[in-house]
Amino acid sequence: xxxxxxxxxxxxxxxxxxxxxxxxxxxxxxxxxxxxxxxxxxxxxxxxxxxxxxxxxxxxxxxxxxxxxxxxxxxxxxxxxxxxxxxxxxxxxxxxxxxxxxxxxxxxxxxxxx
Amino acid sequence: xxxxxxxxxxxxxxxxxxxxxxxxxxxxxxxxxxxxxxxxxxxxxxxxxxxxxxxxxxxxxxxxxxxxxxxxxxxxxxxxxxxxxxxxxxxxxxxxxxxxxxxxxxxxxxxxx
Numbered sequence: 001x002x003x004x005x006x007x008x009x010x011x012x013x014x015x016x017x018x019x020x021x022x023x024x025x026x027x028x029x030x031x032x033x034x035x036x037x038x039x040x041x042x043x044x045x046x047x048x049x050x051x052x053x054x055x056x057x058x059x060x061x062x063x064x065x066x067x068x069x070x071x072x073x074x075x076x077x078x079x080x081x082x083x084x085x086x087x088x089x090x091x092x093x094x095x096x097x098x099x100x101x102x103x104x105x106x107x108x109x110x111x112x113x114x
Numbered sequence: 115x116x117x118x119x120x121x122x123x124x125x126x127x128x129x130x131x132x133x134x135x136x137x138x139x140x141x142x143x144x145x146x147x148x149x150x151x152x153x154x155x156x157x158x159x160x161x162x163x164x165x166x167x168x169x170x171x172x173x174x175x176x177x178x179x180x181x182x183x184x185x186x187x188x189x190x191x192x193x194x195x196x197x198x199x200x201x202x203x204x205x206x207x208x209x210x211x212x213x214x215x216x217x218x219x220x221x222x223x224x225x226x227x
Contacts, residue, residue: 032214043118043204043218044157089156093214099145099169100213104156 003027004092006105013112019077021108023090026071030092032100035064035075038087038107047088048075080112116140118219120205126225127195135190135222139207145169146188147216148180151202163188164210195226 006023013019025033034049050057050064050073057064063076077084088108093100119138127133139146145164149157150173159172163182174180177195182188192199202223206216 034214036218041221041223043206043220045218046215049214095213096170099147099162099164099208100216101147101159101162101170101172102149102157102216103159106156 003103004090004105006090006108008108009106010109011111013080013110015080015082015112015114017080017112019080019084019110019112020074021088021090021110022072022074023105024070024072025092027092027094028071029094030103031095032093033064033066033073034091034093034102035062036089036091036104038089044089077110080110082112082114085110085112118205118207118217120203120219120222122222123220124223124225126227128227129195129197131195131226133192133195133224135192135203135205135224137188137190137205137207137219139186139188139205140209140217143207143209143217144186145208145210145213146182146186147206147208148174148188148190149204149206149218151204151221153201155201157204160190192224197226200224200226 035047036044038044061078066073090105091102147162148160151157160174162170180190202221206218
């Protein structure tokens with residue numbers, strides 16, 4: 001059972017457009033929601049993250065919107081660039097002793113056309 | 115800045131063989147995580163260690179074992195390899211007090227023939 005559901009599976013956007021990726025979670029104990037960017041053959045890289053007590057967080061062209069009551073969060077990439085073409089994973093975690101395991105969504109393959 | 119180092123980067127094994135993957139966390143990071151990513155799949159949490167003690171366990175097969183050493187590097191030992199073990203294996207590390215931020219290594223691509 002996928003605890004974090006992500007959509008769409010793939011996304012094609014024109015250069016300069018807005019890319020929007022959505023995620024929904026089930027476990028209300030999750031208290032940290034990061035987004036990771038992964039290029040082929042590379043490890044996931046932390047892009048931006050948010051806690052549930054905040055409704056929106058912006059870092060440069062990347063914005064996370066968080067809706068706690070709906071248990072949903074989304075990533076918005078403004079002014080999308082070809083270099084943004086990658087796979088994006090949303091994730092959720094909760095404290096478990098001294099470490100936190102990440103539960104990932106299924107990923108979105110983003111292609112930004114030049 | 116120093117990143118997470120994993121070795122080897124690529125590994126080819128036969129069925130029923132044994133493999134050992136190594137992870138060197140970012141200096142001063144005391145927590146190590148292992149994830150398995152199948153082709154076209156999301157990373158799945160396997161196991162984590164904090165201060166050389168196992169802290170959490172996910173979907174790690176009984177054929178796999180792992181440990182963290184005194185210098186904080188970690189090794190994932192995989193025995194009786196199966197074709198389905200072919201995947202990318204990522205190690206991530208974090209610092210106590212900032213556990214939310216996990217930094218991933220480049221991964222080890224394991225192919226079981």
